[in-house]
Amino acid sequence: MKTTYITWHYTTHGVAYLKHILSCFFKKGHTPQNLHFDELNQMELNTVFDTPQEHEGFVFDKVIYLIAPQKSFDKLSSRRFSYKKNIVNDETIIDLGLSHIYDEITSNDDLCYNLSEELRFVKEKYPDKYDAFKKSIWKNIQHYPVLEQLKWLKEHSNFNNVYKDKLEIIELDVNDLRDEKHIANKVNAWLKNKSKELKGAENIINVSLGSNETQVVWHILAEAEQLPPNTRFIKTYDDKSSDKEKRFKPFSIKEIPTNLITSIGDGFSLFSETKSPSRKLVDKKMEVFLKSGFSILLLGERGIGKSHIAEKAKSTLTNQNNLIQANCASFDNDNTAEAELFGYSKGAFTGSLPGGKNGLIEEANKGVLFLDEIHHLSKLVQAKLMKALQTDRDNKMSIRKMGDSKETKVECRLIFATNKTIKELRQLLLPDFYDRIVQHVVNIPALRETKEDRMADWEKIWKGLKFPGAYNIPQDDNLNKWIKTLDLPGNYRDLQKIAMYYNAYLNFDEETRTMLNEKTPFSYSKKEFTKYHTVNTELEHEKYNFNTKQTTQEMKADYFFELQKWAVDKFKGRKNAIEHFKSKGDTVTDNTFNKWKNKYSLK
Incomplete structure (x- = not known):
């Protein structure tokens, strides 16, 4: 970019x-x-x-x-305008032996402030001082x-x-x-x-x-x-x-922060206008966790906005100066991961930059380090990162660049993210590394679990794309009804795609619309989205096959995971699903659903 x-x-x-x-x-x-x-x-x-x-x-x-x-x-x-009076007494001008030259220039209205004439004057009358005069200009250029x-x-x-x-x-x-x-x-x-x-x-x-x-x-x-x-x-x-x-x-x-006005006030508030209890819980957890100083792990599906939460965390921590973020899936191999995370000194390896490079951890000093898709790190890199993340009594980490024997102290807030479940993380991460990053956990609900906010989410996505032509958010009842029914496995990304299809149709000429055989922006958006973005949804609803090699407890955990997912889909949102269970006399809360979703309620 x-x-x-x-x-x-x-x-x-x-x-x-x-x-x-x-x-x-x-x-x-x-x-x-x-x-x-x-x-x-x-x-x-x-x-x-x-x-x-x-x-x-x-x-x-x-x-x-x-x-x-x-x-x-x-x-x-x-x-x-007071420059003429003061410049000849400037200490830097005196040291360069230029006071008499500036005195002549500032006394002559035809010369003063005319850069070309000043340079010509000095070059002709004081050639031995020309270079010094030219180098001094920056000190008074304002x-x-x-x-x-x-x-x-x-x-x-x-x-x-x-x-x-x-x-x-x-x-x-x-x-x-x-x-x-x-x-x-x-x-x-x-x-x-x-x-x-x-x-x-x-x-x-x-x-x-x-x-x-x-x-x-x-x-x-x-x-x-x-x-x-x-x-x-x-x-x-x-x-x-x-x-x-x-x-x-x-x-x-x-x-x-670019959002200085809306960030004014105490606490973390990403979902300030939400109607969803699970989103309110995200805000309340983040507010407390950010004050604790411990690392935070964000759990959520793809496209749910984990990086936006990290951005909001940085603006909430008013003493933090920067947010350094990286997607761990982008590291080609262990060497790349190590070089990006820790940096390297001059000549550390073939192809390295001549002067070396600071790593992401060092870049995050006095700020926030956000590592997304943390599960992609190899066990080797996890072990090295685990050592670096150990802090001293001053809460500072010690890192060492590749090819360097000197350690650098770094102090930053740590936020990790993954789209894996806790059960999957236990299998993918080293036990010590898992313990280090799983300190405070925040579960970010999928959009299908917060349908009460669906139209507010749609409006935010539409405005955020800033389409040329400044089209207002569509007032299309058919579109709105359809959007409310979608599971959106890609979450916000799916809403963005629908918005892009809808906007594209508005910009098509009549000939293009005729060739597409679509008479409305809604029909075109629905057709394109269904064609390219619903396969995963269908696969996710296939009948679940239990792994018979698992223990009974593990199979029960899987069962309740599928139960909560089915219930959210069936009753169009988590809130409705919980109300259904309560109507049957079952003691089911939002916290129960969180436990079922993360497969640790029966372990």
């Missing part, structure tokens, strides 16, 4: 700050997983692009720089008009050594950077025109730059679901507590 960095111009920092932020990512060599960096030195970052071959070099595929007319920025800050700053960035800085042809400058007709509604309308219109390109990329937006109002607008658009999918927010900020005499303070980069 391509990556895009998006930011507003910032009057008090300027384009050199943009270059230094990008230099940080380049120097660290990271893809945007861990978006947290501290104690960043602008003096050092300024030279990173001088010798790009010395670094591993992560580069965004595109950098989008949002600007407004100069008069709009001048309304925000008059700081640049005082220049924005277009002059961009001219410096593209023509006179080391930016082009790495980002040539990757910078896109977008001037929005924003005449008041203090008017949130005005800004939101302009940004939203631009986003809609850009939606196709941004939808296919991971978009990192620096929300801390621009004006206070532009920062608010990013959060408003996120809450209104107007931003592209795969959007993440970062903020950048200086350490004001450091040496007050030091002009360029150390700065930090930190990821922040």
